[in-house]
Amino acid sequence: MNTSGAPVRGQGLRLAPFRGLRYVPEQVGSLASVTSPPYDVVVRPDGLHHLESSDPHNIVRLILPQGGSPAERHRQAARTLTQWLTEGVLAPDPLPALYVYEQRAGDSLQRGVIGALALSPASEGVVLPHEDVMPDVVEDRADLMRTTAAHLEPLLFSYEGDGGPTGATAVIERVVERPALFATVTEDGVRHRLWAVTDPAEHAEIDSDLSLRQALIADGHHRWATYLRLQREQDAPGPWDFGLVLLVDTARHPLRVRAIHRLLHRLPVPDALRALDGLFRVRSVDGPLPLALGALAEAAAEGNAFLLAGDGRFHLVDRPDEHLLERTVREDRPAAWRALDATVLHSTLLDRVWGIPDSPDHIAYIHDTEAAIEQAERHGATAVLMHPVREETVRDLARQGVTMPRKSTSFGPKPATGLVLRSLETG
Structure with missing residues (x-):
């Protein structure tokens, strides 16, 4: 395993553009009303009901569908996704893009890039898990992804950049000066903005920087294990070779670690x-x-x-x-x-x-x-x-290939679910 934190160029992270599925604003009450925290943060029945009641198209109906059995719940999510696409509630963007995503709450600011991360480097120590996973949760998430043929929420990954406005960070700093695709404020007071980056030259600039990096899985170990599991089920290269992630440079935007x-x-x-x-x-x-x-x-x-x-x-x-x-x-x-x-x-x-x-x-x-x-x-x-555990401890153990007991940490701020999805059928 590479434990230096600096992969050889070309053997690090590879983030590919994709045609994001996004809500059509005219079809929903508001973008804030259709978002949700990640699926494993919505733990209370009253929280689930609140989200379902906030808008008939809230994303929680896809990530935590209701039904009499796991299989029926997942089929319900697939039917709902198909219906929303048919009705124009969700629609794919016209061009493949990487997405710059910003979260701001008071003095707290986090920016990163959302894209489709190549899964093949994982075995070479480029993607660093730090927690064990529960097989039953991986099985549940795998069946949901398989049935919907979609990545419904991005994982949160962190990497250590150079600390200055270079590479991917330089692209981000330029992009946020442009008009955003949308801006919305969720009920927790967090302001979210999203931009689509479609310029191949900027894609190349981001790719050149990330090819030198390795990433820590900050949030989403079960979904990462699901990505890898579903990739192994495929007989030929294709969209399952990539997984939806948000990459944040913690030299620029340090994550918060909670228990x-x-x-x-x-x-x-x-x-x-x-x-x-x-x-x-x-x-x-x-x-x-x-x-x-x-x-x-x-x-x-x-x-x-x-x-x-x-x-x-x-x-x-x-x-x-x-x-x-x-x-x-x-x-x-x-x-x-x-x-x-x-x-x-x-x-x-x-x-x-x-x-x-x-x-x-x-x-x-x-x-x-x-x-x-x-x-x-x-x-x-x-x-x-x-x-909470210190981030340095988490990263040091991950670089040694040592996983912590499951659910040992909660990194944040976590990306809101529902702002951009990835279909495995449309690219």
Whole structure:
């Protein structure tokens, strides 16, 4: 594996233009009303209902279709996509393009390029995954992509550019001075703008720069595994050899790293605390939530730490017994991997102390902290609140070919789903 971060020219990233599928503004209430967060962020039924109710053409009807079985849900998504294309709700752009995408919220600004990324370099260490995946989720996403013959939402990839206005960044800086295809503000207050780049000379400029880069999968490990799986099913070269991604130069626009929390459906907080007796230090900490998270951050700076919630209080869990870690954490991984909170959570707490299977019946992965607490309190469950991992740790482990436990990180800001889609049939 290439671990230098600087592939030989021509062996790095290759981003191809495509004819994006986009909503026709005159056919929908507003562009903001048809967008959605990525599929795995829409975790609550009320959130799904809110999106479905915001506009009859909201993209959530494609990424999280409803039906009596997985197969029926995916067929429903395919029928809906076909109907929207027939009715002119969605339409392909006339020319293949790379798309410059901007997100702005207050002082926060992120810009990147959306395109169809060649999948072949993945085995050579050009695309760096950093998390394990769940086979059942890959199977579900694969069947949805196969049935709809579409990439419905871009993955978020980061790469380290030169830090200055050169290469792909130079193209982006020029393009954002031009009129955008559209601008919209989603209900979270984020302003989104999109531009189509159709000039072959600018494509070549971007390609020359990216051919020197490797990318970290910031968000979308399951969909990336799905891309690779579906590519292997094909008998000949074609559109399945590429996957829809957003590439962001983090030297120019650093990503924000947040934790993904766990909701343990069948474990009440009192039972969780009793099982920790003598194995971890457990302390009650004062709220409100920001204060409790501050206590978690202080403890995490010294070692493994977690915050349990669900009984109306906060419980700080830290200082694990060293002999317990020696017995439960595998030794054939780098020290940085062994020290991860997610490693200790899964290897020590879930597998050994609490004995909880890592399946959807037992564990939910929730990005929103308040939502995790609210669901735990509503259902008598335990929310395990995590402290985020540093991006440098994630990238260093990825370059060593070492994956973290699944759902260890949440990079953002994530691209809105619904602004540009990729059909595997129209290019």
